[in-house]
Each structure stands twice: as C-alpha cells, then as structure tokens.
Amino acid sequence: MKVRIAVSLKPGVLDPQGRAIHHALEGLGFAGVEDVRAGRLIELEVAEGTSDADLDAMCRKLLANLVIENYRIERVAARDVIT
Amino acid sequence: MSAFRSAVVTFPGSNCDRDLAVAIEQISGVAPARVWHGEADLPERLDFIALPGGFSYGDYLRSGAMAARSPIMRAVATAADKGVAVLGVCNGFQVLTEAGLLPGALMRNAGIRFVCREVSLTVETSQSLFTAGYRAGERITLPVAHHDGNYFADEATLDALEGEGRVAFRYAEPVNGSARGIAGVLNASGNVLGMMPHPERMIEPAHGGTDGRALFESVIGALVSA
Secondary structure, eight states: OEEEEEEEEOTTSOOHHHHHHHHHHHHTTOOOOOOOOOOEEEEEEOOTTOOHHHHHHHIIIIIOOTTTEEEEEEEEOGGGOOO | OOOOOEEEEEOTTBOSHHHHHHHHHHHHSSOOEEEETTOSOOOSSOSEEEEOOBOGGGGOSSTTHHHHTSHHHHHHHHHHHTTOEEEEETHHHHHHHHTTSSSSEEEOOTTSSOEEEEEEEEEOOSOSTTTTTSOTTOEEEEEEEESOOEEEOOHHHHHHHHHTTOEEEEESSOSSOOGGGEEEEEOTTSOEEEESSOGGGSSBGGGTBOTTHHHHHHHHHHHHHO
C-alpha cells in the first residue's frame, strides 16, 4: 500500500527557499504568483493494515520536525498511483 | 582526582571531529575517545561529550535528522540527562535540536547561501559551564561555515531562553537570519550547549585567533576540578 506524507513548513515560519523560488518565477515572467512555500513529499510503501497510529508515529518521530513543520498523511488508492 | 574523560562522536559525514579532538587534547592534556555513531554505548564515566560539525548523512531529510536517530544518540541523551557536559558545534548543534536535547530548530539561512567566514559574536552570559572564562557582553570572533544555521523557535521558547540566561552567544552582525541573533543555546540544566560557530577552529594563534580557547578551558577546567 502506498502512503504519501506531505511535509510543509508551519504558517508563519519563514521559508527562504520558497521566497527564492517565488523570485525565480517572477524572473521568468510569471505574474500573479502571490506566495510560494516549499515542502517535501515522502512516499512510503507499507504493509496492508499499517495503522494510522503507526503512520502518525513515523511522522512525529522522524519524517517531520514539529518545531517547524506540519504533515499530512494520505493513503493512495491503487488506481491513483502514478508510475 | 581522576583523569579527564571525554569522547568525540563521529557520524558518517562529520568533518570537524578531528579538530574537536585536537582542541580537547590540547587543553585537557588527554586525548578524547573517538566513538562511531553506530555504537550503542559510550565509554564509561565520561565528563564531556562533543558532537562535531560536518554534513552527517549528507544532510538527508533535514540537517542532523538522521544522526539524531543513530544508536549512539540514545547513549548521549542518557548521559546528558545524568548531567554529563555535551557540546554540539554546527552540525552537532543541529543534531542536538533534532534529538530534542535542545529547543528550537536550525533552518536554511535566510539569505539561502552557505555562509563561510569569521563572524563577530557577543558572549551573552558568563554564568555557564561553557562560558565562565568569558566576560558577559564580551565581543569575540569565531568562524562559521553552514547552510542551515538560521535558529528558529516560537516566541514563548525564545522568551524563556532569554529569561533563563540560556542564550550563550549571539551574532553581533547579520549572518543567517537567526531569531534574535541567536548563535548558541544552553539546555535548562546548563550542561548541554549547541552553537553554530566553531570554537575549535580558533584555539591557537596559527588559526588566526584564539577566541574559542576559553570555551574549552571553561568546561574542561570546571570538570577537572570537580
């Protein structure tokens, strides 16, 4: 079973990388981009039946740093897997 | 009085471990044990543990994140809880925050760029194991070399750190966007210090300065006489 973990900086935490990407988009002539926040997408292949609690613990213990980041766990249905 | 016993931990990708070991040996007269990250145990009866700078695990996931979960860090956390002095420099500071031994996090420098130069610092307190050999308010110069040195903590944590005298060093010039210019912080018990600047690179005149020497003299002196 595939699980996607989206890790993003908490609101209010300055994101220098997002700011640089924003600046670069403007430099390429894309107008109307109001804000850019850069995050991280982690895909896990886990055993069927892996519990929400286990996935949550993985995020809290390693995948996200809760001082600065939030995370979102998404179980990916087989038909939605992009190969 | 028993001999001073210290250890320097090496993670895959550490690159300042030898510099730290040389500094500790020069000032204490005793070479520290060198401990690999995969070890489960530290040598017995340690007085002092140092975590070096570098790019452990290639900074994968987040700087210091993988090293903080390595086997030796459980032993370091246990030792820190018992009051053993722990110093983390640069990547060592990142490892200590990731391991939860120090509050806050070290984020990408606000200017995006890697910063590698000498910077001016203010010693914020002389009331600590590591800074007793400095005067509070003293201006010193140490080198920095990091990409992720931008210290972040929420406002309540920053207020607590300042209120409790746990900010050890502050940048005296803009360096990396750190909250309130924080360059080094102590834990609540005062036996764990993390700092981005490199004191081990300024301990003899040939280094271009000796402002890092007092840090090692402070902590080693206190532990040897204890």
